[in-house]
Each structure stands twice: as structure tokens, then as C-alpha cells.
Amino acid sequence: MQKNESVIWKIEITHSGQQTENQVKKQGSNIRDIWDNIKRANLRIIGIPEGVEKDKGMENIFEEIIDGNFPSLKDTGFKIQEAQRAPNKLNPNRPTPRHIIIKMAKVSDKERILKAAREKQNVTYKGTPIRRSADFSTETLQARREWQEIFKVLKGKNMQPRILYPARISFKIEGEIKIFPKKQKLKEYSNTKPRLKEILKGLL
Structure with a gap:
């Protein structure tokens, strides 16, 4: 996903040589909004150790997080469209585990989980503290950091x-x-x- 974003940025910059700085910034903002909209139903989970999904699968890990931290949400019928590590390729020199991106079927489900996480504050997986957030474009994530x-x-x-x-x-x-x-x-x-x-x- 990050690679595709980078390609789009290069295309926009190439065709904006004679445009004003404000126009370029506006186009960049529009592209960011498009990517953020694509990722609107996504949850980003940070801190899950590498490899645990090999035995259980990411969907089962996600269900364990919900069961262990938000029992009131357990039987609300969440549907997951896709779950994967990001980035896709493991870098052996990376000091922290890759994030897990969960694409929910409904944006409202993502919002309910985030609301519950804010209220609980200390969210864990098998005793290990983890973080969760909405998933945004690379540019938005950097600006928020x-x-x-x-x-x-x-x-x-x-x-x-x-x-x-x-x-x-x-x-x-x-x-x-x-x-x-x-x-x-x-x-x-x-x-x-x-x-x-x-x-x-x-x-x-």
C-alpha cells in the first residue's frame, strides 16, 4: 500500500512543475484524503509479536484481543474482510514487530472498538501491552506522530x-x-x- 502511495505522489509531482506551490499542496492533500478514505474501515494493531499468527491465524488473534479486553463487544457480530502484517515483507533488522492491519466490514465496527479501547486504556494480548489506532495514509501518520x-x-x-x-x-x-x-x-x-x-x- 505504501508503495502505491509513493507512485501516486511521484506522478502528481511530475505533472505539477508549472503549478503554484499552493496547488501542489492541495493536490497532495486530496491524495492523502483518498488514501485515508480507502483505509477508513481499517484498524492498526501495534505490538503483537512476530510469528504468533502462524499457528492461530490473524483473525483468531484479533478475536482473542476482543474477548480478553472488551467482553461486552464479544457477541456483536464483527466481520473481518482482511488481516495482514504491514509491511508485507519481514525485515530481520527491524527492532519491533510489524503492525497488523485489520480491515473491518463496517466502519462503525472499527469505531466501536476504538471507543472501547480509549475507555479501557490498557489493552493487552497475553499480558503484553499493545496499542491500537485507526489506519491512515503514510503522510497522515507522520503528521500525527x-x-x-x-x-x-x-x-x-x-x-x-x-x-x-x-x-x-x-x-x-x-x-x-x-x-x-x-x-x-x-x-x-x-x-x-x-x-x-x-x-x-x-x-x-
Whole structure:
């Protein structure tokens, strides 16, 4: 999937030589939205050891995760269209296991699982902590990762941070929910809030 995304990016860049920078950015955003829409029903599961699926199969592993962490969802009739490791090829030098991508039959099923995971917070597989998230395009994933350090700090201060689509951060301050699409906007806002500026010192 990442290879196909890269090919499309190259095609767009090749045909945009005489276009303005804003037009190129807009096209890039449109391509990202297309890929995110394709992946809309996908769940990304992070931290499952390599090879465990050989004996059980990925669908059975997924069912074990649901049974062990979200028993209230056990009999809700989830349907899986596809399950695979990403990337497809194993890199022996990779220090962490490849992610597992689960394509659900319904977007609503994915949303219910993510909601339950947020509420439980500590999700495990056979005692090993795992993480779960929606599956996005490479560009969206990278943009969301750039908020991670700020997210951790805000969460530590109980400011209820969330990463919103495509890569915006929201959090609660002075009784209000604030949303920022870029770090520069957050920096400008923090300059008006001394406490927030101190909390985010060195991160913006």
C-alpha cells in the first residue's frame, strides 16, 4: 500500500512543475484524503509479536484481543474482510514487530472498538501491552506522530488531549476545548497563556 502511495505522489509531482506551490499542496492533500478514505474501515494493531499468527491465524488473534479486553463487544457480530502484517515483507533488522492491519466490514465496527479501547486504556494480548489506532495514509501518520511529545505532556497534566483527523490536536484548558492544526498556531496561543507556555516549554 505504501508503495502505491509513493507512485501516486511521484506522478502528481511530475505533472505539477508549472503549478503554484499552493496547488501542489492541495493536490497532495486530496491524495492523502483518498488514501485515508480507502483505509477508513481499517484498524492498526501495534505490538503483537512476530510469528504468533502462524499457528492461530490473524483473525483468531484479533478475536482473542476482543474477548480478553472488551467482553461486552464479544457477541456483536464483527466481520473481518482482511488481516495482514504491514509491511508485507519481514525485515530481520527491524527492532519491533510489524503492525497488523485489520480491515473491518463496517466502519462503525472499527469505531466501536476504538471507543472501547480509549475507555479501557490498557489493552493487552497475553499480558503484553499493545496499542491500537485507526489506519491512515503514510503522510497522515507522520503528521500525527509529530504531535506525540506534546500529547504525552498534556495528558500528564490531565488536559484531555486528542489527535483529531487528519492531524489536529485538541485539549481542554480553562474549561474550553481548543483545537490546533499546526504547531505554529499552538505556539501563538501558548504565548497568551503563561501556564500553557511553561507546560510546553521546549516542545514548540
